[in-house]
Amino acid sequence: IPTKGGILIDLKRMDQIIEGDESNMYAIIEPGVTFGLLKKLLDDEYPQLRYSYPMAPPFTSVVCNALLSGLGNLSYRYGSMSDMVSGLEVVLPTGEITKIGMCAVSPYWLGRHPLPDLMGLFINWQGTTGIVTKMAVNLWPKPPIIKNAIILTMGGPEDIYTSLIFKLVHLQVCDELAGGLFHYSMSRGMLPVDDIKGMITAIVKVDDMENRSFFLTQLTVSANSDKEFKQKFKLINKLVNETNKNEGRQLFLFKTEDLADIGKKIDNFMELPSQIPSLYDLREGGGLTWVGSYVPLNRWLEGCQRGLKVMEKYGWVPGVLHRPMKTGHYSVMRFFIPLNKSDPEELKKARKMCEEIVDIVLDIGGFPYKVPSWAAKKAFERADPNFVGLMKKIKTLLDPNGIMNPGRLIF
Template sequence: MDEGKRATVAKELERVVGGKYVRADDVTRWTYAIEDFGSTFFHPLSDKYGTPDIVVKPHSAQQVSDIVKLANVHKMPIIARGGGSDMTGAATPLKGVGGIILDMTDMNQVIDYQEGLNAVRVQPGIRWGELHHELAKKGITTGVRGPHGFLGGTLGGGISGNCFSINSPKYGWVNENVLNLQVVLPNGDIIETGSLANTKVKDWYYRYCHGPDVVGIFLGGAGAFGVITEFTIKTYPIPEFSENLAYSFPDVDSQLGFMFKLEWYGYVTELWGIAYFALPDSLKKIIGPLLGERDIVALTTEAYDQDIFRAQKKAVDRMAREFGGTPLPVGGLMKALGLSVTDTTEWEGGATFGKVMGPNGSDTCSIAPLPRWAKVVEGVLEIMLRDPDALSGSVPMIGADRFFIFPQILASGGVCQSVAMLPVDFSDPEKLKKAQKLYSDIVDFYLDTGLAAIYRIGKESQYLMKRLKPEYISFMKTLKKALDPNNIMNPGVLGLGLEEEQ
């Protein structure tokens, strides 16, 4: 965009939100071009992505509506952005396309909570940590705690990107807990869904009524079909009784069988595991002498009643022993160290991940059915070990120059993360190129075998669009064109809005 037009549009936006909340300087534009994905090896910023033309911070749905109408006049893309912790390019403009970034983080209020409705209404810019803190004052929780290690991520980004979540085994995925949406459509209209579609309803929150479940169109849509400006999410009382348990198993089949049955029976709130065969040599040298060549599970179980809690722990222990599990006495140690499978810091998220993997960690966010998890990881390991140099990166805590890890993170529905976490050496262009090829081959494997699914897509959709059924792609494109004829809503996300280039 030429500087004259940029200045003109910026002035018009200032009339909507005020001069304080519009920025078009180079420092701001480049800052917003580099979200979390910008530091990961498979998204070199110079390759496909660029800067926004303008950044604006709205404070209400009406302001978002006015901005969207203005964008239609100027045929400028609109990209809603939350905390910037996405790793798929969803909130970053394509090079040569640019557009207006809507920084939603000032729309961060808890709008309504009423006891008995079992839901809280919020703006999308509120961060997971902020909401947990506010709800805890009332003795309630959303159950799901947001993406692993990212309490600074926004709820709006989480539901738009279909994020995996802490506590998913008990409470389901984040988007399964969303009830109503307020959305600004691509033409600027503001709609509300579910029970709130009725003009007479002000504070009753229910999703499945008044016709089709249109909420699902926008969840995981990454802003392709509209901008979410409010939503309601389920709440639950905070369990009074909670404990971390850990077991080791003789083989991965026994371990996965335990995980599947545990989630099926509803005894687990959160679970992480490690399969010995999927560890790099650097970790095998640490774990092997301590525990033997066994597969590990650490979990949290919770209840509201003490008698039920005791019975549930006994049931978990019986189930573990049924699969050859041996208890590991780590619960007291974790408590002494201030660690938990699920707490405000999260034992395998955030800072812990950074210390282990280094600043260059990257991953391939995907899920696989538990009975197929080992087969998926075996295939990925085969790909990775074709070229071990591609795994060269910084691993400060462990001191390994070649490293990877496949954390088993359980989710509801009998699925488990099949993510491959990989550090890479940014300082060596040849190794960086090898790492990019490695990532592409892994994602191709996931999709070509049909054994795993990528759940966060963003603008890295070229892998997916080649495998989706043509009728499904046609439906998505038809929906996009009908709602967004000017193609202003985050063009390129989910592979939509790029027909001319294709």
């Protein structure tokens, strides 16, 4: 929403999937196409292809999410959703309609190279440089075997982030590698924690699990044969066992297929896109916000520990998500903050807390993704001034009248 006023253009009804190109593995879509629609197209017509789905509700826009460098369940392997954009059609602020990428010179929306890469003029600009009316997104092969496993610890994130995560990303056998620190009470309704509880308490001998948090990491492994899957899982198992032995951790690794009905419930939760109503109403008054950021993988643990302390200071139940991105070149650090939307005091407190968390993100060399206006000012203050200057020049060039989303980012 333009914070300095303006008009809103609702693109919801531009909801056509223009083309699916099976051989070159992309789909050309309009901005109103939702994750739910795209999933249906793939399931019905291209079952051997897949896309990366976020935890967001199925009615959110694929195009908008990619323009904001969102993250989904193939982001560990292939990177953020903006890495998957292979062509654009854009309406410029001055009225011209232009194509960006190979589609500007070819009937195929293959990608960005080898042309000058102008995609960056529209990605993460939050609608301040043009309106995207078509986008091609990469689709990915969907192997016949896709199974989930979980690594769970009642210790903290350090059980995984001290060394195991670096070994796992180097192993490169997962499609998805993500999870977080969940408090037992908050994960009820999302995960079958009451069912898992019996299993865990029998092994770790905790008798107050309801009052504790656990750190859970989902691993999705795909394969073309059972043999390949078994081999991949064996490698993961070996790393987990070594970590337990060498570092004295208590990490539990299990495949969901070994847990019968409980496993099916966990698989259902992991099947995206999905509606998770319990997630939207964790507190009375219903509300959920988060500080999401991309940070260096080797600073994740430090940032997480500092952020959790801030959450505790403000009286929030600590909760943070992680996902190494693009086979570990950087990582998601996302603190999630349920709040009572109808309580102005709580909103004020949450804002202050989020500001402190953004400082931590910046301190450890990260940056908030989908950066909201209130955080943009603070975040860009630390940027290279010549970078900020260049952004302003580009903005003026593309939008000489300053009509596009005034007030967003630093404009």
